[in-house]
Amino acid sequence: MSLRFYDTSARQVRDFTPLREGRASLYLCGATVQAPPHIGHIRSGVNFDILRRWLEYRGYRVVLCRNVTDIDDKIINVAADEGVEWWEVAERNQRAFTSAYDILGCLPPTVEPRATGHVPEMIELMRRLIDRGHAYPADDGSGDVYFDVRSYSGYGALSNQRIEQMRGACDTDDDRGKRDPRDFALWKGARPGEPSWETPWGRGRPGWHLECSAMSTKYLGGSFDVHGGGLDLVFPHHENEVAQSKAAGDGFAQYWMHNGLLHMSGEKMSKSLGNSLLIPYMIRKVRPVELRYFLAQAHYRSVIDYSDEALYEAAAAYQRIEGFLTRASEVAGTIERPSEVPDAFAEALDDDLGVSPALAVVHNAVREGNTAIAEGAKERISELGGRVRAMMDVLGLDPLSETWGSGGDSGLRDVVDALVAVALEQRQAARQRKDYAAADAIRDQLLTAGVAVEDTPRGPRWELRRG
Ligand SMILES: [Zn+2]
Numbered sequence: 095m096s097l098r099f100y101d102t103s104a105r106q107v108r109d110f111t112p113l114r115e116g117r118a119s120l121y122l123c124g125a126t127v128q129a130p131p132h133i134g135h136i137r138s139g140v141n142f143d144i145l146r147r148w149l150e151y152r153g154y155r156v157v158l159c160r161n162v163t164d165i166d167d168k169i170i171n172v173a174a175d176e177g178v179e180w181w182e183v184a185e186r187n188q189r190a191f192t193s194a195y196d197i198l199g200c201l202p203p204t205v206e207p208r209a210t211g212h213v214p215e216m217i218e219l220m221r222r223l224i225d226r227g228h229a230y231p232a233d234d235g236s237g238d239v240y241f242d243v244r245s246y247s248g249y250g251a252l253s254n255q256r257i258e259q260m261r262g263a264c265d266t267d268d269d270r271g272k273r274d275p276r277d278f279a280l281w282k283g284a285r286p287g288e289p290s291w292e293t294p295w296g297r298g299r300p301g302w303h304l305e306c307s308a309m310s311t312k313y314l315g316g317s318f319d320v321h322g323g324g325l326d327l328v329f330p331h332h333e334n335e336v337a338q339s340k341a342a343g344d345g346f347a348q349y350w351m352h353n354g355l356l357h358m359s360g361e362k363m364s365k366s367l368g369n370s371l372l373i374p375y376m377i378r379k380v381r382p383v384e385l386r387y388f389l390a391q392a393h394y395r396s397v398i399d400y401s402d403e404a405l406y407e408a409a410a411a412y413q414r415i416e417g418f419l420t421r422a423s424e425v426a427g428t429i430e431r432p433s434e435v436p437d438a439f440a441e442a443l444d445d446d447l448g449v450s451p452a453l454a455v456v457h458n459a460v461r462e463g464n465t466a467i468a469e470g471a472k473e474r475i476s477e478l479g480g481r482v483r484a485m486m487d488v489l490g491l492d493p494l495s496e497t498w499g500s501g502g503d504s505g506l507r508d509v510v511d512a513l514v515a516v517a518l519e520q521r522q523a524a525r526q527r528k529d530y531a532a533a534d535a536i537r538d539q540l541l542t543a544g545v546a547v548e549d550t551p552r553g554p555r556w557e558l559r560r561g
Contacts (some may be wrong), residue, residue, distance in 0.1 A: 097444045099320075099336055100395060102328060102350040103252050103336075109447055112319050113348060118154040121310040121347065122325035123331065124161045124206070126302070128168035128183065130190035132371035133389060133400070134356035136198055141353040141394040141447075142322050144489055145550055148443050151435070151488050154171060159313045160203040162188055163356045165210050165299055169290055198386045199497050207309045208484065209300055213291045214299050215308040220280050221292070229280055230343040232271025237283025237296030241334065243276045253329035254351065263330065265301065278334050280304045310339075310346075317345030325352040325395075343515045356398045359384035371400065381558075384409035384499040387491055388478040393450055411457070416493035417480060418460045418467075418559065422479035424555070425474045429479035429494060431487060439485050449489065456485045474536060505506055514545055514556050521547075521554075523533040 097110040105542075105554065108441055112118050122142050125135060149156050164184040164261035173180040188208075220239050222231035228245045230274070232238040234293040243249045245256060250257050262275030266282055284290035291299060294413040310318060316339070323332065332350065339346040358371075369375075376385055379402070394396050424428050436459075443451035463478035486492040517536055539549050546559040 107489040118149045118156045119314040120320045122159045122160040124426040125191045126163040127187035133196045138353045139200045140389040162208045164208045180387040209305040222342040231295040234271040236270045239281040240277040253333045295560035307338040320349045321347030322351045353394045353398045358400045380409045426475040431483040449548045
């Protein structure tokens with residue numbers, strides 16, 4: 095079977111046929127950097143990181159463009175509240191996003207353009223739209239430039255809505271100078287004390303939608319393969335992007351992929367709830383790799399209902415895989431990662447990126463591997479261990495990789511190993527003199543420090559426990 099994805103625009107699963115053979119161009123709507131990210135924001139980063147990795151596994155050369163919206167009403171408002179410059183707010187939060195993507199093991203995009211660096215491209219796109227009769231500068235001299243939604247017959251097709259049923263865009267003060275309240279702002283005329291850039295139609299700043307059309311076209315061309323983002327962006331953001339680009343004569347995205355949202359107790363996360371889900375807070379509950387596993391395991395189009403229990407369950411599932419690989423390498427030595435994944439795993443990912451069925455294949459291999467360990471079947475252990483590593487690697491989750499394994503913090507791991515060894519020797523000595531209370535006290539103290547000791551036929555082994 096071929097690689098296929100659910101295309102929001104076609105409302106069905108379609109075979110993936112790229113515009114250029116062997117290449118895949120992806121545009122992903124990135125952060126509006128008015129606040130640091132919570133896990134709801136980072137979910138799309140993780141989902142599309144897995145898409146990118148899977149396309150690369152399938153032999154495509156991937157170009158991933160993920161933008162940063164660094165100018166926006168919310169950024170300006172935060173800056174005004176804090177009495178700092180808008181760009182201080184944007185810089186600070188962009189760093190927080192970059193750090194969160196890194197912490198969760200998302201590969202950096204090929205290019206990460208910022209809106210304010212692309213004003214000339216936006217002016218050019220507005221000029222094309224005005225020349226073709228799809229946009230107009232407001233005649234009240236405000237400096238606003240609007241897209242004329244009635245001039246473009248495809249408006250509403252992506253989000254499956256009829257124009258008559260849509261409400262006004264409400265994106266500028268009093269809809270100044272609009273011909274139709276549904277016309278949306280390509281460009282917002284300058285207001286006193288706010289940042290603005292010069293255009294042929296007056297000073298102002300970019301509208302959100304225009305940025306993405308201008309930047310995707312600059313880096314990926316007028317037509318590209320996949321446009322991604324969260325489901326909450328379909329309307330108005332993506333509807334407006336596709337209207338701008340197609341009305342200007344570009345082919346734009348061939349496939350639209352949207353990830354589901356993250357809810358908390360059945361509600362979309364509010365800002366106050368979201369604070370407890372900021373990345374630095376989350377990685378005190380579980381390790382970053384366990385958080386990535388949590389965000390990755392559900393199908394990308396499904397809703398994730400957040401709860402601490404669900405998070406810890408995911409961490410425990412990851413630990414089962416990690417525990418097997420750790421024991422496998424203790425018994426069978428270095429576990430080599432083969433370059434190919436099992437067919438059942440590949441078929442699951444080919445079918446609209448089915449990470450959940452793919453992980454079921456991983457867990458089956460782990461169960462078989464644990465049986466092989468119990469039987470002491472070394473070759474089988476190596477083979478299954480390698481298979482598990484290869485599958486987890488494609489998901490960016492290989493526990494023995496440099497990113498997540500001892501390679502990442504080997505210095506610290508060695509130090510802890512030595513300290514735990516000292517404690518375990520004392521525990522062994524206490525047992526030999528039949529002072530079981532002292533032996534148990536040592537084990538309990540280690541557990542309090544987050545080190546869980548397990549007695550195995552090959553002697554005690556330990557692992558970090560959190561949560
Ligand atoms: Zn966008």
